[in-house]
Amino acid sequence: MTQTVGFLLNPVAGLGGAVGLKGTDGHVAEALRRGAVPHACDRAVQALSLLRDDDIAWYTCAGSMGEDVLERAGIDRSTVLYRPGVPTAASDTKAACRTFLDAGVDLVVFCGGDGTARDVFDAVERSIPILGIPAGVKMYSAVFAVNPAAAADLIRQAGRIPCRDSEVMDVDEEAYRSGRLSARLYGYACVPYIPERTQGGKQVFEQQDEERAKDDIAAFMAEIMLPETIYIIGAGSTTARIMERLDLAPTLLGIDVVQNGEVLARDADERTLLALLDEHPRAKIVVSPIGAQGFVLGRGNQQISPPVLRKAGLSNLIVVATPGKLAGTPLLYVDSGDPALDREIGDSLQVISGYRIAQRKRVLHPE
Known part of the structure; x- marks a missing residue:
């Protein structure tokens, strides 16, 4: 039976990591000024290229938010359901996920970080499983695969493996930039789970x-x-x-x-x-x-x-x-x-x- 997957990419996810910004939300221009090089697309291609021969019907967003990635990964047949603005924004992520829901997809796959995970969760909540291809700076949420190869494995087996309730974390990036970790539980998402393939949430040890x-x-x-x-x-x-x-x-x-x-x-x-x-x-x-x-x-x-x-x-x-x-x-x-x-x-x-x-x-x- 053909699996249906909605896929989207946050093109600027992780942009602030190598240049020391500890996050990208609201700081894209500064990251680029410091010489940051986008890498979220490459991370997504690493995962999706492993699925080019699988029986998956892909639904996605136009251009850099999904369609271009699928083409680079060698997946030349996908259905564009949403056309984002330029530049893309959090509202595009939420709107795209709602179109995926309306299309009845089995799984929403996103490539990004904690901020993207929150936006996806805002749109779908616990109605269908979600999975993140890790491309952000921190990724304290437990909705991500441990790496792109593991993401491909989880996508391939979704529907045949159990899902677990996984934490979506809300991390205050401004506090993080000032050297203070301020995080709260944002919600629990339904995530395909294979031990050693799906990452856990961050824990703090203070004994x-x-x-x-x-x-x-x-x-x-x-x-x-x-x-x-x-x-x-x-x-x-x-x-x-x-x-x-x-x-x-x-x-x-x-x-x-x-x-x-x-x-x-x-x-x-x-x-x-x-x-x-x-x-x-x-x-x-x-x-x-x-x-x-x-x-x-x-x-x-x-x-x-x-x-x-x-x-x-x-x-x-x-x-x-x-x-x-x-x-x-x-x-x-x-x-x-x-x-x-x-x-x-x-x-x-x-x-x-x-x-x-x-x-x-x-x-x-x-x-």
Whole structure:
């Protein structure tokens, strides 16, 4: 039986990630001014090209909001139900989803981030399943596949696999840009679910033991830091504790660069990181996975891009996390945007979880 899928793309999703804007809502012009390159279309093509031979009837939006992506993916037969304005807006996403509902589609697939997920949910609520191809900056909602390949698998099996109630999160981007995470539950969507293919929602761990573990990790990292080596310190409260141990003020939700106990750059974007790596070839990258979701790369730290990772060297990637976070994070994922680079990371990573203590954690690469 032919499956019917409504597909739409937010063309500017994730535009602010690599340039350090921590989100794109209301900041498209600034992202472009900083040299941001749109990548949401490429992410969608990665997923949809795997479905070009499947028995799926595609309904979509005209131009850059869907039709162009399907053509690039090798899907030359689709039905355009909605023509968006130029530039596209949140109202177009909602209107397109309503036309999909009227057409009786089995599934709504969107490519974007948390903002797009909210707009889709506003239109369809729990009437039909939805699924996100991840292309935003943060993606704290649990309605996304873990990467484009996993999205293709979920779309292919939708209708034959269970759906689960998954959180749609409302993240205050202005607070996020100022270094404060303010998120609330927006609603529960119906999402096709396969373990290890569908991402979980972000969890925050704040127990007293967790705080002691962060201190232990910070003490160990401060002890092993090498002179004349730059340290690219990723986002999160665990990595922030490392900065505090060095008597430096951290950018909680951004990327800082330190060397010899001094800050070389605060809240750095991809361009700044590449320039510093040209000047200082000895480098380490320190990141912490998102709690429960398990993403080491590709969620909230797109400044640490594939070019940055290759220039620094994957052998210089250091992952830190508390035992409590690791206990609630069964698997790690990487979704840098470069599948070949992701595979080079291998099937496991060593994670520093205390003072001179580490755990080996499995990395899953859904293909």
